[in-house]
Amino acid sequence: MSAIAKEVLLNAFNMNCVGHIHHGMWTHPQDRSTEFNQLGYWTELAQLLERGLFDGLFIADILGVYDVYQQNIALTARESIQLPVNDPLLLVSAMAAVTHHLGFGITANLSYEAPYPFARRLSTLDHLTQGRIGWNIVTGYLDSAARAMGLNEQVHHDRRYDQADEFLDVAYQLWEGSWEDGAVLADRQRRIYADAQKIHKVIHRGEFYQVEGYHLSSPSPQRTPLLFQAGSSSRGIQFAARHAECTFVNHATPAVMKAQVDKLRYAAVAAGRQRQDLKVFMGVGVIVAPTAAEAQDKYREYLRYASPEAGLAHFSSSTGIDLSRFGLDDPIQTGPTQAIQSVTQTYRGWTRRQLLEQHAMGGRYPLVVGDPQQVADALLQWIDLADIDGFNLTRIVNPGSYRDFIDLVVPELQARGRYKTAYRAGSLRQKLFQQQDRLPPSHPAARWRLDAPLTV
Numbered sequence: 001m002s003a004i005a006k007e008v009l010l011n012a013f014n015m016n017c018v019g020h021i022h023h024g025m026w027t028h029p030q031d032r033s034t035e036f037n038q039l040g041y042w043t044e045l046a047q048l049l050e051r052g053l054f055d056g057l058f059i060a061d062i063l064g065v066y067d068v069y070q071q072n073i074a075l076t077a078r079e080s081i082q083l084p085v086n087d088p089l090l091l092v093s094a095m096a097a098v099t100h101h102l103g104f105g106i107t108a109n110l111s112y113e114a115p116y117p118f119a120r121r122l123s124t125l126d127h128l129t130q131g132r133i134g135w136n137i138v139t140g141y142l143d144s145a146a147r148a149m150g151l152n153e154q155v156h157h158d159r160r161y162d163q164a165d166e167f168l169d170v171a172y173q174l175w176e177g178s179w180e181d182g183a184v185l186a187d188r189q190r191r192i193y194a195d196a197q198k199i200h201k202v203i204h205r206g207e208f209y210q211v212e213g214y215h216l217s218s219p220s221p222q223r224t225p226l227l228f229q230a231g232s233s234s235r236g237i238q239f240a241a242r243h244a245e246c247t248f249v250n251h252a253t254p255a256v257m258k259a260q261v262d263k264l265r266y267a268a269v270a271a272g273r274q275r276q277d278l279k280v281f282m283g284v285g286v287i288v289a290p291t292a293a294e295a296q297d298k299y300r301e302y303l304r305y306a307s308p309e310a311g312l313a314h315f316s317s318s319t320g321i322d323l324s325r326f327g328l329d330d331p332i333q334t335g336p337t338q339a340i341q342s343v344t345q346t347y348r349g350w351t352r353r354q355l356l357e358q359h360a361m362g363g364r365y366p367l368v369v370g371d372p373q374q375v376a377d378a379l380l381q382w383i384d385l386a387d388i389d390g391f392n393l394t395r396i397v398n399p400g401s402y403r404d405f406i407d408l409v410v411p412e413l414q415a416r417g418r419y420k421t422a423y424r425a426g427s428l429r430q431k432l433f434q435q436q437d438r439l440p441p442s443h444p445a446a447r448w449r450l451d452a453p454l455t456v
Contacts, residue, residue: 006383008419009390009432011058011105012049012402013283016088018080020060021394022285023314023362024307026080031397037086039094045399046095049102052406053420055432056103056134057095058228058248058281058392059088063109064145069313070324079310089121096129103428105134105228105246111160112140112149115170116211122225123175123217131221131427131437136228137243139164142317158235163208168243168445170209173202175224176439177448178215194218200450222437224445226429232260241267242444245429246279248392250365254385257282261387273442279389279432282382285367285396288408292371299369302396303360311359312352328353365394372412379409380418 018026018033026033035041049057065083066076076083092104106125108118125133139160140146146154155163183198204211229244231237240247247264251257265275287302289295316323326332331349358364368378382388395401413419424430427437439445 006389006418008379008383008413009279009281010052010054010419011056011103011281011390011392012045012054013058013060013392013394014045014398015060015082015085016091017082017085019082019310019362021283021363021365022306022396023079023081023310023359024305025302025362025396025398028302028305028397030400033395033398042091043094043098045402046099046102048399048402048406050099052402052410053423054102055390056105056132056428058105058136059091059107060136061085061088061107061109061138062142062145063112063140064142064148066142066313066317067144068320068322069316071322075310075313079307079313081310081314089125092125092133093128096132101132101423101431103132103134103226103431104129105136105226107136107138109138109140109145110164110167111155112145113167115167115174115209116213119171119174120216123215123220123223126220126222126225127217131429133222134226134228134246134428136230136248137164137168138230141320143320157233161231161235161239164239165242166206166208170202170204170206170211172224172445173204173211173448174215176445177450178202179219180450181219184218222427222429224439226432237264237267240264240278241271241273244278245439245443246281246432248281248283250283251386252366254382257382257386257388265387271444274440276433277440277442280387281390281392282386282388283365283392283394284379284382285361285363285365285394286375286379286401286405286409287367287369287396288372288375288404290371290408292374295370295374306360306362308356308359308362311362311364312355315355315359315364323352323355326352328356361396363394372408375409376412376416376418379413380416383418 066081067073088106143154180198184194185192228246229240230248232249261280268278287299329351368375
């Protein structure tokens with residue numbers, strides 16, 4: 001498709017916790033996020049999203065706690081700022097059982113995982129979902145997680161990506177290079193379930209990992225899960241250019257976003273891939289109602305429940321800077337930290353008052369407020385001007401925010417020919433890229449395929 005004719009891709013952006021992005025909204029009487037530890041909450045959400053033809057449910061995650069603001073967790077606990085937070089992987093099987101097409105993008109921090117058992121967990125989910133699993137690759141940014149895992153402090157930012165590169169290389173060998181396609185015979189008459197000659201040991205001797213063993217899972221529909229990544233630093237872009245199929249970025253204007261998207265796509269080409277090998281998603285919140293006046297009324301009502309200070313506490317851990325120690329109008333001084341570099345650089349020189357105003361709805365993501373036509377106009381402007389492919393739609397009041405979007409915005413996008421009217425067949429990768437279930441030959445994982453052509 002040409003840039004102006006792109007079909008909008010859409011993920012619901014959520015987390016296995018109470019307060020995710022728009023902090024304080026758990027206090028709204030219509031919000032159900034305090035039910036996050038009940039299975040029915042998630043299965044009902046999955047069915048709702050499939051009714052709206054969402055491509056996926058993108059589930060964020062963290063290890064560690066937000067303890068930078070005021071140097072404690074008092075506000076974090078009081079406002080449930082991603083605490084408590086449960087494991088996202090354990091939700092998938094139940095949601096997959098009540099849906100047929102919805103994909104699942106699961107965040108997992110590889111800095112504290114071992115590739116051998118982790119590869120099996122994702123292969124298992126890819127089997128159970130019939131190819132609907134994706135992995136959001138993160139390396140972490142919280143010192144509290146490093147201390148909880150026995151380290152004195154976070155590993156250096158770029159060094160974490162060096163480790164991530166090797167982790168992916170090991171995982172690719174397990175997913176793509178251990179079992180041949182014809183290894184599973186399931187032949188009852190000959191009593192041969194799998195052909196040992198077609199199952200190969202992975203031997204890896206690297207700087208971070210030493211692995212010798214066979215992948216424990218037989219080939220799943222996608223083998224390698226669909227790969228998401230969210231880093232926007234120079235090293236993060238380098239990593240995304242090599243590995244990612246979907247990236248998650250945010251900027252204040254379409255023009256600035258376009259520059260970032262171009263940088264990502266150019267980097268992918270420089271890494272030997274195609275521009276179209278990368279889908280770019282942007283985080284956004286939507287407040288929609290049948291009329292613009294009703295949408296503004298809803299927005300003003302929501303503001304009464306949101307917690308800007310809780311949003312600031314979240315932001316403090318993203319930057320590694322205790323923002324509570326700055327006066328309202330003092331420029332925030334940013335120094336070297338091992339937190340999210342792109343965030344720290346973007347907000348250098350802002351004041352605490354400016355950040356509180358930006359976090360009026362409890363989070364810093366762009367917010368679109370209006371009737372269905374106005375919301376569609378705004379979303380399509382981002383798609384067309386910034387050359388992005390879709391959105392990670394945040395929850396404000398859950399599940400009402402998603403229900404409003406499905407009932408009001410989806411029909412408007414469909415009427416404009418910019419949103420699907422039915423799901424395509426196939427795996428998550430096939431749905432998003434209109435290609436086979438497996439990674440394309442241009443991806444670095446393909447070099448480990450047993451049927452790949454030999455190179456000199």
